[in-house]
Amino acid sequence: MSSSPVARQPGYANGHYGNHHHGNHHDGTARDTNENQRAPIREFGHEYHWSNRLVVPHDPSELGYQHYQHELFRHCLGEQLTFGSLPPVGFDEYSILDVGTGSAIWAIEMGKCFPQADIFGIDISPALFPRPFNVPSNVGLFVRDATQPWSMGDFNLIFMRDLVGGGIRDWRGLLAQAFSHLRPGGQLEFAQLDCFLSAGAQSTESQGTFGPRSAEHRARFMELCGSQFITFDPIPLVVPCLCAMPGVHFVAQQVLYLPTKVRDGACSEEIKRVAMVQKILPLLLENRSLRLFRRSGMRERTVRELIQGVLEEQQDPAYDAYLKMTIIIATKMVWEAT
Numbered sequence: 001m002s003s004s005p006v007a008r009q010p011g012y013a014n015g016h017y018g019n020h021h022h023g024n025h026h027d028g029t030a031r032d033t034n035e036n037q038r039a040p041i042r043e044f045g046h047e048y049h050w051s052n053r054l055v056v057p058h059d060p061s062e063l064g065y066q067h068y069q070h071e072l073f074r075h076c077l078g079e080q081l082t083f084g085s086l087p088p089v090g091f092d093e094y095s096i097l098d099v100g101t102g103s104a105i106w107a108i109e110m111g112k113c114f115p116q117a118d119i120f121g122i123d124i125s126p127a128l129f130p131r132p133f134n135v136p137s138n139v140g141l142f143v144r145d146a147t148q149p150w151s152m153g154d155f156n157l158i159f160m161r162d163l164v165g166g167g168i169r170d171w172r173g174l175l176a177q178a179f180s181h182l183r184p185g186g187q188l189e190f191a192q193l194d195c196f197l198s199a200g201a202q203s204t205e206s207q208g209t210f211g212p213r214s215a216e217h218r219a220r221f222m223e224l225c226g227s228q229f230i231t232f233d234p235i236p237l238v239v240p241c242l243c244a245m246p247g248v249h250f251v252a253q254q255v256l257y258l259p260t261k262v263r264d265g266a267c268s269e270e271i272k273r274v275a276m277v278q279k280i281l282p283l284l285l286e287n288r289s290l291r292l293f294r295r296s297g298m299r300e301r302t303v304r305e306l307i308q309g310v311l312e313e314q315q316d317p318a319y320d321a322y323l324k325m326t327i328i329i330a331t332k333m334v335w336e337a338t
Contacts, residue, residue, distance in 0.1 A: 073191060160189065245330070
């Protein structure tokens with residue numbers, strides 16, 4: 001067992017994540033000095049990562065989006081933090097990694113629910129990290145690029161949510177690296193909200209219930225992702241990739257289609273869920289579309305008018321649209337055959 005907290009280890013860039021005793025808590029956030037000194041790219045009223053790799057901003061609007069998104073996921077999971085089962089509170093010797101932690105809201109809530117667990121959050125940018133005094137002592141936040149080789153130990157749970165944005169091109173490599181860092185019996189959870197609306201599981205756009213502006217936005221979004229080699233919908237890759245992993249024991253997937261407007265006879269829970277979707281939708285559309293569309297040469301005004309048209313269709317009873325949520329879990333065998 002290590003005898004000193006991770007956040008206090010000198011030269012931590014080459015340090016080792018795993019095998020930390022539950023008593024070895026951290027001292028908040030570890031921000032990369034060089035990262036903090038680099039000015040963000042400022043465009044369209046937003047701030048973007050200095051590397052120019054990402055089309056999703058790292059600014060207050062994205063902070064708001066991530067908090068609304070977290071609230072929506074919790075609601076859909078019955079106020080739980082994960083789709084898969086977790087150990088009882090107080091479980092000892094438990095290590096958790098949050099990849100692409102962003103604002104760290106999930107990692108912080110996990111730290112409060114499991115005070116004896118060691119929890120680590122990594123992100124390519126510290127822009128949305130909270131102040132250290134808002135971070136539980138058992139949670140450490142670090143600036144790390146998940147696409148680079150991991151110099152980490154192993155974890156009981158690796159959590160990935162909303163990793164889209166252009167920073168990851170090799171999804172199979174990322175998943176393989178993550179799965180290799182799961183302890184026997186460990187679990188990987190991958191969660192994603194679509195960046196565009198759909199007609200739902202039981203209907204099609206040809207039925208005429210899906211708004212024309214929503215259909216245009218989705219078609220343009222998918223076309224531009226292809227032309228710019230950005231995967232905003234990695235879900236079709238994730239399940240077959242995880243199923244092919246050596247030592248995989250179990251893979252499960254849950255898909256929810258969340259309505260954007262209240263339907264006749266809706267219960268109170270559905271009404272609450274729709275309110276959450278309506279709150280998150282303007283930020284989702286702008287933050288995931290604006291820079292992507294502008295890179296293709298579309299005028300900013302044209303992009304914003306398209307987004308506004310999509311939002312207006314969600315108030316029109318003639319149209320029906322849904323926001324797709326997908327959660328995938330994969331567990332590793334307790335033992336592997338040799």
